Amino acid sequence: xxxxxxxxxxxxxxxxxxxxxxxxxxxxxxxxxxxxxxxxxxxxxxxxxxxxxxxxxxxxxxxxxxxxxxxxxxxxxxxxxxxxxxxxxxxxxxxxxxxxxxxxxxxxxxxxxxxxxxxxxxxxxxxxxxxxxxxxxxxxxxxxxxxxxxxxxxxxxx
Numbered sequence: 001x002x003x004x005x006x007x008x009x010x011x012x013x014x015x016x017x018x019x020x021x022x023x024x025x026x027x028x029x030x031x032x033x034x035x036x037x038x039x040x041x042x043x044x045x046x047x048x049x050x051x052x053x054x055x056x057x058x059x060x061x062x063x064x065x066x067x068x069x070x071x072x073x074x075x076x077x078x079x080x081x082x083x084x085x086x087x088x089x090x091x092x093x094x095x096x097x098x099x100x101x102x103x104x105x106x107x108x109x110x111x112x113x114x115x116x117x118x119x120x121x122x123x124x125x126x127x128x129x130x131x132x133x134x135x136x137x138x139x140x141x142x143x144x145x146x147x148x149x150x151x152x153x154x155x156x157x158x
Contacts (some may be wrong), residue, residue: 003050004128007155011092013057024074030068032077047083048128049076050121053090053138053156055107071111077117086121087111089137090156122140125150 121135
C-alpha cells in the first residue's frame with residue numbers, strides 16, 4: 001500500500017456556530033471538505049479513505065445529519081468511483097436509535113446507501129498490497145486490540 005488517506009474528527013453538525021450563512025455547516029462546509037479530500041486522494045493516487053471516528057458532532061444529532069453525510073459521501077464517490085471508504089465510530093458517532101441493535105446508527109444508515117464504497121471496519125482486518133491493518137471503534141474502557149500482528153492499528157481513542 002503506497003498511500004491511504006486517514007482522517008478523523010470531522011464533527012459534521014446541524015449546529016450553526018460561527019456560521020456566516022444558514023446552509024454553511026449543512027452543505028457548503030461538508031462539500032468543501034469533500035473537495036479537499038478528493039484533491040489529496042488524486043494527488044497521492046489512492047482510492048483508500050479511512051475515517052477513524054467522530055464523523056458527526058454529537059450522539060443526539062437530528063435525522064437531517066443523514067443528508068449532510070449523504071452529500072459528503074456522494075461527492076467523493078462521484079469523483080472517485082472506485083473509492084474504498086472505511087470507517088469506524090468515535091464516541092460522537094454513537095447515534096443509537098435502537099439500543100438493542102448498535103449497528104442502527106446514523107453513520108451506519110448512510111453507509112448502507114453506498115454498499116459498494118462505504119464499509120464499517122470495527123474489529124476487522126484488511127490487507128492492502130501486503131500491508132495489514134486492523135480497525136477498532138471507540139470503546140469506553142480501551143480499544144479492542146488485534147488478536148494477531150498487524151502493520152497498522154487504527155482506532156479512535158478519546
